[in-house]
Amino acid sequence: MISLLLFGCFLGLLVLSVPVAISLGLASSVALLYSGKVSSSYIAQGLVTAIDSFPLMAVPFFILAGELMGQGGLSRRLLSVANVFFGRYTGGLAIIAVVTCLFFAAISGSGPATVAAIGGLLLPAMAREGYDKGFSVGLLASAGSIGIIIPPSIPMIIYAVAANVSITQMFLAGVIPGLTIGIALMLVAYFKARKEGYTGSSKRYSASEIFAAVWDAKWALMVPVIILGGIYGGIFTPTESAAVGVIYGFIVGVFVYREIKLKDLYKVIVDASLTSATVIVIVGTATIFGRVLAIERIPFMLADYIVSLTDSRILILLLINLLLIFVGMFMETLAAIIILVPILLPVVVAVGVDPVHF
Known part of the structure; x- marks a missing residue:
């Protein structure tokens, strides 16, 4: 139920043209509040710790x-x-x-x-x-x-x-x-x-x-x-x-x-700051989304299911490529990476694919 709520809210917000970062954050918040497994402060803490990285x-x-x-x-x-x-x-x-x-x-x-x-x-x-x-x-x-x-x-x-x-x-x-x-x-x-x-x-x-x-x-x-x-x-x-x-x-x-010129530096810094802020917000909310998935053990269940279907590395990588083509049609690159890595990495590691190759 929580998985349906998480992905349902996320896709529904995307359909309504809500920005990806906000969609990720709201969907994660709704799922966490519904489950009651962690306190609401977990969201704020997660946003900070997600970007606290050298x-x-x-x-x-x-x-x-x-x-x-x-x-x-x-x-x-x-x-x-x-x-x-x-x-x-x-x-x-x-x-x-x-x-x-x-x-x-x-x-x-x-x-x-x-x-x-x-x-x-x-x-x-x-x-x-x-x-x-x-x-x-x-x-x-x-x-x-x-x-x-x-x-x-x-x-x-x-x-x-x-x-x-x-x-x-x-x-x-x-x-x-x-x-x-x-x-x-x-x-x-x-x-x-x-x-x-x-x-x-x-x-x-x-x-x-x-x-x-x-x-x-x-x-x-x-x-x-x-x-x-x-x-x-x-x-x-x-x-x-x-x-x-x-x-x-x-x-x-x-x-x-x-x-x-020195007067141009202000615009250069503002443009870079706006782009950086967008990336950082996506990183923060997408990390929370990934942690909700981990709490619900969705990546591990998916990995077990896919490995039960086939243990062929080539076939699994081809299926993942098809998924990435579909996801790439409507989701921003960085958000897709942060959401899908926790889900798919256990799958490919289980069949012996190098994480760098993946």
Whole structure:
């Protein structure tokens, strides 16, 4: 009954267009009050303890670093470098979009930040070159989502905290899949552009022009090296690397490229704070939701049921992928991770799947 109440309230609130974070919190509160197993103060305590995490501090730092680097001219210079190398090919702008999203994802750690920074610059350019608007928007949204996989990644940090695995291992595991998806997107963009007749730029760059573009973007190109090199080299933790990214973005944007004025810092910090607050509220309420599930032993019952149906790791992972596709149609990424990890992790661990792979 409590399970029905929990999920019924949550889905009902989503249908009524109540924000995901509020839906999670209200559904959890109703279920806890109905069960009477814990006091109402458990909810307040859970909200605080859920976000009292050192690894979780990386999230607002990476969000702020992404805002600083987007406003500071780093994304524009990355575009210029990509244009020099890929602009002349068929569907040049489409390929440039994917390549630049790969680089910016390795800076910001956020899919939405990548889409906002690159899309704002590339969409008008693609429209001028005659690209179909639907294709352009779809490509940038898809390429921006590489920010979830290419390290550093905010969703990976959230998963690592929820599943109690190493953030550094998660980041290492994301490199090859992220590059693979990027290459696949470039191939799709190329064949689509060839079919639709989207030609590349006729301009050919000399060696001196290529060097000038790369040299101008050197501070932007150094960001992934500093952040990821520092993590994998054991110089600093992922959380500390996010703080380093903020300092680096501030220095480059304000003092090197000088595209961020001191008066602009207020807007940058406000935008980053609003995004961070949304993430933190979702983390808090989704954690309460997960604890209610644990109290009612729903994850363990589900794990036993699925394992009783099949012990094939491949089949179980395929079924989970189908579930994630469905959930992803209506639920925000971070909320889905925090809700589903406590439910599904026991299932995959029971059949021998590595939590990092999962």
